[in-house]
Amino acid sequence: MTPVRFLKPVVDKKRALKLAPRLTSLKGITLGTLWDNKPHADDFLRLVSEKLAERHGVERVIARKKTYIGSLAPVPILDELASTCDAVIVGVGD
Amino acid sequence: MNKKLGLGAVESPDWYAAQEEFWKNNWTDGLPVIPATEQRVTEFLDYVRLEPDVVIGEVAERDASINAEMIAVNAVMAGCLPEYMPILIAAVKAVTDHEFHFNHLASMGSPWPLLIVNGPITKQLKMNSGLYVLGPGNRPNATIGRAMSLIMWNSMDAKPGGILRGCMGHPGRWAFCIAENEDTPWEPVHVLQGFDRNTSTVTAFPSSDGGRRMGTYYREPKAALDAVGYNVAACEMVRGVFCVLVNPYLAEQVFAKEGWTKKAAQDYLVENCRMSVRDLKTISRWGWWGDYVAKDPPPVQPGDEDHYIYQFRDPPGQEKYTDLVFPSTMNERRRGVMLVVAGGNASNLLYILRPYTVSANPVTQAIEIPK
Structure with missing residues (x-):
């Protein structure tokens, strides 16, 4: 047997960012939603927001949208959501 | 190093x-x-x-x-x-x-x-x-x-x-x-984009899943291109840049011999690719990006078979239907047909590659050869 030494094709990445602390309750919070601009995802987020308000006492919802699913959200929108919301729902929807 | x-x-x-x-x-x-x-x-x-x-x-x-x-x-x-x-x-x-x-x-x-x-x-x-x-x-x-x-x-x-x-x-x-x-006499992809013929390039074309092979039995250039255009439009009628592989026999004997340059053939397709409203309704592309998604199909109306929507351009009167057929991100990107000469040298075959649905454009990059 001849040993084979070869290079890994991937970079060893360590998670650079820490996850935000998890919420223990949604009562009275400000919820952000970020629509990816795919059809009907706005309806879905609106429905989820309403249900979370009804069932879990979400106080206020700030709904924002991206220009396109494959693009990063504009920095001012990210800053606004980060500074005003206790939690934000993002996702991909059709 | x-x-x-x-x-x-x-x-x-x-x-x-x-x-x-x-x-x-x-x-x-x-x-x-x-x-x-x-x-x-x-x-x-x-x-x-x-x-x-x-x-x-x-x-x-x-x-x-x-x-x-x-x-x-x-x-x-x-x-x-x-x-x-x-x-x-x-x-x-x-x-x-x-x-x-x-x-x-x-x-x-x-x-x-x-x-x-x-x-x-x-x-x-x-x-x-x-x-x-x-x-x-x-x-x-x-x-x-x-x-x-x-x-x-x-x-x-x-x-x-x-x-x-x-x-x-x-x-x-x-x-x-x-x-x-x-x-063949047809201009290569990179030359049509302004590169020197002696420059080597690679073009990344954002193809969607699958392709559509077709054969034209006509030898009259416009009739052959109309057949190609019908099949291009039938690829879900999306807007963007399509890629069509044309075998060298067709490029040379059917088109170039009759005076059709590649650019002229591409321009003809941009001008003429279209689909009737009846066919758009049949292939579920009438209002597909709007309120009709996941709802019952719209009924075919008298006259739908003679009412055409053009794929790559908006002739006068089409504006009111554009948003119904094409989502906005589709309208924002480049449109057209990129013909590429490739394949065996004796047949009537072409191969149509549809671009990804709503975003992405083909990109051509010069290849730097080490001296």
């Missing part, structure tokens, strides 16, 4: 154990690879005179970058020769170009870039532009295409278990690279 290689090394007891490492870690497309030794990777980097850490492409959305060493490692794994590196460097620049819009590759629609190589390098490397052009059998076509897949697999997480969410996958994902036949 002066700097040290940056990727970590793995030692396996033998060649077979090395293969198991690739499968175990999801570093390969499912087929065996050539383990990239430090010596071989160094030879690849020396050929293009690049230090390993030189960044070739970046994608902000993925918080990721691809450097020369990553390209070399995956190129070795795919079975490339060092001489193929310049094409891969240019191809990575093309798919990470903002115009190409890398992030769409994760889509449910399973798009994958077709690499189209032009210029003198295609003959120097003996690439295939002829018989069985979309199939296996030619080393540079096969290994450059596979290297591109592995680079995206390992550097951008574009793989099952990673970011890919493709519903069906893409048969070209294994290896999707061709050369254009430049030995």
Whole structure:
């Protein structure tokens, strides 16, 4: 047997960012939603927001949208959501 | 090369154990690879005179970058020769170009870039532009295409278990690279885009999953192009740049011989690709991006068969229907048909590749040949 030494094709990445602390309750919070601009995802987020308000006492919802699913959200929108919301729902929807 | 290689090394007891490492870690497309030794990777980097850490492409959305060493490692794994590196460097620049819009590759629609190589390098490397052009059998076509897949697999997480969410996958994902036949009177892809004929280029075309083969039995150029246009429009009537492979017999004997340049044929298709409202309703593309999604089909009305929607242009009176048929992101990107001469030299066959649905444009990048 001849040993084979070869290079890994991937970079060893360590998670650079820490996850935000998890919420223990949604009562009275400000919820952000970020629509990816795919059809009907706005309806879905609106429905989820309403249900979370009804069932879990979400106080206020700030709904924002991206220009396109494959693009990063504009920095001012990210800053606004980060500074005003206790939690934000993002996702991909059709 | 002066700097040290940056990727970590793995030692396996033998060649077979090395293969198991690739499968175990999801570093390969499912087929065996050539383990990239430090010596071989160094030879690849020396050929293009690049230090390993030189960044070739970046994608902000993925918080990721691809450097020369990553390209070399995956190129070795795919079975490339060092001489193929310049094409891969240019191809990575093309798919990470903002115009190409890398992030769409994760889509449910399973798009994958077709690499189209032009210029003198295609003959120097003996690439295939002829018989069985979309199939296996030619080393540079096969290994450059596979290297591109592995680079995206390992550097951008574009793989099952990673970011890919493709519903069906893409048969070209294994290896999707061709050369254009430049030995007909038709102008090559890169020349039509303003490059010198003696410059070598690679074009990354954002193809959707699958393709549509068709044959025209007509020899009158306009009738043949009308048949092509019908099939282009029937590819779900999306707006964007389509890619149509035209075999060299058709290009030369049907079109060029009758005075039709490639540009004239492309312009004719842009002018005439259309679909009747009746057909749009039949293929579920009438109001598909609006309120009709997931609802009952709209009824066919009298006159629908004579009411046409044009695919690549908006003639007077069509504006009110544009948003109904084409989503806004489709209207914002480039439109048209890119004809590419390729395939066997005696048939009536063409192959239509639809662009990814709503974003992404083809990007052509010059290949820098080391002197």
